[in-house]
Amino acid sequence: MLNTAEKASIRRSWELVKPITETVADLFYRRLFEVAPHYRPLFKEDLAPQKRKLIAMLGFIVKSLDWREESWDESVSPEDDLFLVVLALGRRHIELYRVPDAAYDAVGNALVWTFDYGLGEAFTRDIRDAWLKAYSLISRIMQMGHCAAGEASELRWAER
Amino acid sequence: MGTSIVMKGLLSEFNLADVLQVVSLSRQFTAIELKRLDGKHYGIIWIKSGHVIAAQQGSVEGRLAFYELFHSMADMFVVFRLDDPPSFSAPIGRLPDLLIEAVEAAPRPEGSQAAPRPVPVDPPAPVRSSRAADTRPAPIRQAPAGPAHAPTRPRTAAPHGRRTATLSVARAPSTGMVVAVCSPKGGVGKTTIALNLAVSLAQREVKTILVDADINGDQLALLDARDRVPLGVYDILDRPEALDQALRATASPHLRLLPASGPEVSAGVLEGREQAEGWRKVLEAVGARADIALVDCPAGMFGVTREVLGAVSHVIGVFQSEVVAQRSFAMFSRGLAALPPGRRPTLLGVVVNMFQRRSGPSVEAFQAFCDEADRHHLFETMIPRSEAFAEASLAGQPLRFSEGAAPSPVAWLFDMLADEIFTRSGLRTAATTNPRSFLV
Numbered sequence: 001m002l003n004t005a006e007k008a009s010i011r012r013s014w015e016l017v018k019p020i021t022e023t024v025a026d027l028f029y030r031r032l033f034e035v036a037p038h039y040r041p042l043f044k045e046d047l048a049p050q051k052r053k054l055i056a057m058l059g060f061i062v063k064s065l066d067w068r069e070e071s072w073d074e075s076v077s078p079e080d081d082l083f084l085v086v087l088a089l090g091r092r093h094i095e096l097y098r099v100p101d102a103a104y105d106a107v108g109n110a111l112v113w114t115f116d117y118g119l120g121e122a123f124t125r126d127i128r129d130a131w132l133k134a135y136s137l138i139s140r141i142m143q144m145g146h147c148a149a150g151e152a153s154e155l156r157w158a159e160r
Numbered sequence: 161m162g163t164s165i166v167m168k169g170l171l172s173e174f175n176l177a178d179v180l181q182v183v184s185l186s187r188q189f190t191a192i193e194l195k196r197l198d199g200k201h202y203g204i205i206w207i208k209s210g211h212v213i214a215a216q217q218g219s220v221e222g223r224l225a226f227y228e229l230f231h232s233m234a235d236m237f238v239v240f241r242l243d244d245p246p247s248f249s250a251p252i253g254r255l256p257d258l259l260i261e262a263v264e265a266a267p268r269p270e271g272s273q274a275a276p277r278p279v280p281v282d283p284p285a286p287v288r289s290s291r292a293a294d295t296r297p298a299p300i301r302q303a304p305a306g307p308a309h310a311p312t313r314p315r316t317a318a319p320h321g322r323r324t325a326t327l328s329v330a331r332a333p334s335t336g337m338v339v340a341v342c343s344p345k346g347g348v349g350k351t352t353i354a355l356n357l358a359v360s361l362a363q364r365e366v367k368t369i370l371v372d373a374d375i376n377g378d379q380l381a382l383l384d385a386r387d388r389v390p391l392g393v394y395d396i397l398d399r400p401e402a403l404d405q406a407l408r409a410t411a412s413p414h415l416r417l418l419p420a421s422g423p424e425v426s427a428g429v430l431e432g433r434e435q436a437e438g439w440r441k442v443l444e445a446v447g448a449r450a451d452i453a454l455v456d457c458p459a460g461m462f463g464v465t466r467e468v469l470g471a472v473s474h475v476i477g478v479f480q481s482e483v484v485a486q487r488s489f490a491m492f493s494r495g496l497a498a499l500p501p502g503r504r505p506t507l508l509g510v511v512v513n514m515f516q517r518r519s520g521p522s523v524e525a526f527q528a529f530c531d532e533a534d535r536h537h538l539f540e541t542m543i544p545r546s547e548a549f550a551e552a553s554l555a556g557q558p559l560r561f562s563e564g565a566a567p568s569p570v571a572w573l574f575d576m577l578a579d580e581i582f583t584r585s586g587l588r589t590a591a592t593t594n595p596r597s598f599l600v
Contacts, residue, residue, distance in 0.1 A: 001184045001210040001256050067187070072209040072251065076187045078241070083186035087167060141182045147169035 002133060007065050009130035014062040016119055024118050025051035031117075032110040039103055060085070061138060086138055090145025104139040111135060162243035166190070170236055170537065172507055172584050176229070177259060179237050184210045184255045189245035194234035197493050197507060197537075202234040206242075211251035212258050222252055223261070230262035233504040336367070336450040337585060338443050339474040339508060344491035346459030348480035349513040351378040352549055354456035356571065359558045360578035362415035366451040366587065369407065369416050371443070373468050374458040375429055377420035384556030392421035394429055397438030403445045411561060418446065435464075440471040447473070452587060461495025469496070470503040474585065477510035477537075479529060486525040490532070508584050511577060512542040541577040546570045 002010070017024055029047055033040045043050055064082035067074070078084050093099040112131060116123050171179075176194070183190055187209050194202040203217035205226060215226035252258070341354040351374070358370040371393055372379035380386045391406040408417045421429075428435055446453045455472060457465040469475060477492050479485060496504060512529075516522035522545075530538075548559055548568035555562045559571035581587070 001181060001254075003256075064185075064187075067209070069210075072211050074187070074209075075189070078188065081186055081188055083183060084166065084188065084241075137182060137185060140178060141185070144167060144169065144174060144179075144182060147167040147174070149167050150165040 002065060002130065002137075004069060005126070006130035006133060009124075009127045010062055010134060011066055013115065013119065013123065013127045013131070014059070016122055017058075017115070020118060021055045022051070024114055025055055027117055028054065028110055028114040031113050032106060035110065036103070036106040039106065042097060042099065042103075057089075061134065065134065083141060086141040087145055087148045090142030091148040092145070093142055094145045101143065104143065108132070108135045108139060163191075163240045164243070166239040166241050168236065168238040171234060172509065172537075174237075176232075176234075176237070179239070180205070180207065180255060180259065183207055183239055186241075189213075189242045191240045191242060193238045193240065194229055194232060195236040195238065196497060197235040198497055199236075202232060203229045205229060206245070207255065208245075208251070210255050212253055212255055213245075213251045215252065223258065226252070226258055227262045230259070233502075233506065235507055336447045336452050337474050337587060338447045338450075338453045338455065338472040339476055339581075340373075340455045340457050340465070340468050340472045340505060341476050341478060342457035342461065342465050342469070342492075342495075343459065343478040343480070343485075343489070344461050344495065345480065345485045345488045348459075348478050348485050349543070349549075350459075350478045351382055351456050352553075353476075353478050353511060353513060353543065354454045355379060355382060356559050356574040357577055357581075358415055358454050359412055359560050360571075360574040361452055361454075361581070362412045363560070363575065364578060364582070365414055367414055367449070369418060369446050369450040369453040371418040371446060371453055371455040372420040373439075373455050373464060375420055375425070375464070376458070379417065379456060380419050382553055382556070387423065389419045390422045392419040393442060394421040394426040395424075397426070397428055397435045397442055400438070400441040400445050403442060403449070407449070412558075416450075434467070436467040436470055439464075439467045443468070443471045452581075452585075461491050461498075466495065466499070469499055469505055472505045474508045475505040476508050476581075479510050479512050481512050481515040481522045481526045481529075481542075483521055483525045483528075486529050489529060507537060508581060509539045510537045511539045514545040515542045516545050539577055539580050541573055541580060543573055543577075544570065 029043075029051065061082065064076075064080070112128060112135075115131060116128070119127075169179075171194075179192060183192060184207055186207070189208045190206070192205045192207065194204065196202050203215070203225065205215045206213040212226060215222060215229060217225040217228045217232070220228060253261075341350050341357075343350055351372075354370060358368050362368040370379065373393065375394060377386060377392070380389065389406075389408060391402065393406065396402040396406050403418070406418055408419065410417055428438070443453070443455065454476075455468055457468050459465075461469075475496065477489075479489055479492075492510075496507065499505075512526060514522070515526060546568065548562075548570045552559045552562035552568070559568050559574070562568070
């Protein structure tokens with residue numbers, strides 16, 4: 001669970017990423033395959049759709065984390081619920097795409113490297129820690145994907 | 161009230177702190193039900209948007225129930241989404257705060273089964289619930305007594321590997337895991353499993369101790385070394401300070417053996433004394449000397465096995481894929497359930513032994529086991545019936561050592577089993593804690 005300051009750090013840094021999303025996606029996959037070339041076959045030859053999905057999912061995560069403590073009793077639809085959507089995504093990664101466990105470390109490291117490279121000095125220690133915390137939670141949910149049951153195992157996030 | 165199951169799993173695979181933290185990201189009204197090995201309800205925690213709305217364990221509700229559940233020995237979790245939640249109008253607290261309080265709540269005194277008694281300090285968060293709420297105050301935040309209960313800070317550093325407890329705020333053990341290997345029936349292969357598994361664990365460069373808790377001394381029989389030890393665990397139950405004298409080195413650099421006994425049967429055994437306290441002290445000392453210790457228990461879930469189970473942190477069941485063993489395996493769950501909650505070890509899993517793919521009765525016994533028990537507890541690695549075991553016993557060696565540079569392929573299965581144990585327990589190997597470059 002992220003605190004208010006961490007949510008603000010993520011939101012602020014995402015505003016800086018927004019104008020350079022294409023570059024960020026390029027950098028991310030370049031870095032990922034540089035440090036873990038054995039994961040390249042897990043992806044299709046044409047990475048463009050994958051890059052769009054990455055940016056859309058990051059945007060969804062940032063948006064989903066952005067709510068005020070006082071509004072804890074407000075709900076969102078299951079299709080917009082970060083936990084449910086990521087759990088279903090994790091199940092697909094495990095069962096359909098056979099993504100190995102070790103990939104979560106590699107992806108997390110590549111993501112942080114990308115933000116660091118892309119944002120330079122604006123990627124402060126606080127922002128870095130906030131993203132790492134968020135990524136730890138997200139990757140943990142994905143690793144629990146094989147425990148998904150019922151509607152949560154089939155839920156699909158409508159990219160918009 | 162409409163409910164939908166969202167996920168379910170084992171707490172041996174993902175600890176409760178992890179489950180709570182990921183579920184707390186949901187903005188749905190969610191309930192986490194905790195269950196025992198036999199499927200019985202143990203307690204429930206309601207969560208929404210990072211806030212714990214309510215908790216209930218037996219007749220206890222509110223914060224105390226949350227602390228009790230956090231430290232519970234429940235085996236399974238089931239997460240539900242509630243379309244039409246009950247009328248809890250205010251949370252009992254934010255999850256991060258409650259997790260810290262639960263960790264810092266005074267640990268149970270040794271041997272006590274009572275819930276931790278909080279020390280009054282701050283008033284609790286107001287609860288306007290339709291249920292009878294716990295209005296007792298939160299525990300004071302102070303450093304617990306011993307290093308074994310020192311809370312670890314929630315980590316926000318690097319991304320982590322699967323099922324390691326990096327998100328956990330649960331206390332870190334100061335000693336190694338002590339794992340009982342047991343089964344309700346004799347002759348199912350506990351001794352063989354324990355020996356070969358210990359060898360594979362030690363191969364990963366973790367300090368491993370194999371304890372023979374069967375007074376028959378079958379480990380020494382397996383190694384053809386019955387007359388070669390002067391002292392064993394039964395000889396030191398009333399004087400644990402003699403442990404180092406009793407521990408024996410093996411040909412595997414990271415594996416030591418604590419045999420059952422020396423040439424004489426100990427007085428405690430002859431007099432039939434209850435020795436639960438002796439087992440607790442000796443196994444605690446064993447845990448302090450190892451990253452992981454395996455305790456090869458005698459057949460059955462009561463008697464000495466029960467005393468051992470009350471002194472270990474984890475347990476592995478051995479299921480022989482054969483009809484009589486299958487019929488008696490229900491006693492495994494009953495034996496664990498009969499232990500006091502504060503003394504119940506965490507179930508790491510059940511290993512299927514002597515599986516015969518081409519034998520109808522063996523396959524049927526396995527199928528019946530899966531139908532009756534929770535198959536999620538099974539390790540993926542199954543050990544087949546193999547001549548290699550008899551040949552290794554003849555040589556007085558574990559499988560890996562019995563055929564020199566070309567051990568039986570079955571030996572590799574124990575490596576896979578060891579890997580599963582590392583994954584399920586979060587125990588880290590030397591290779592993961594100190595990654596080395598191949599080129600030096």
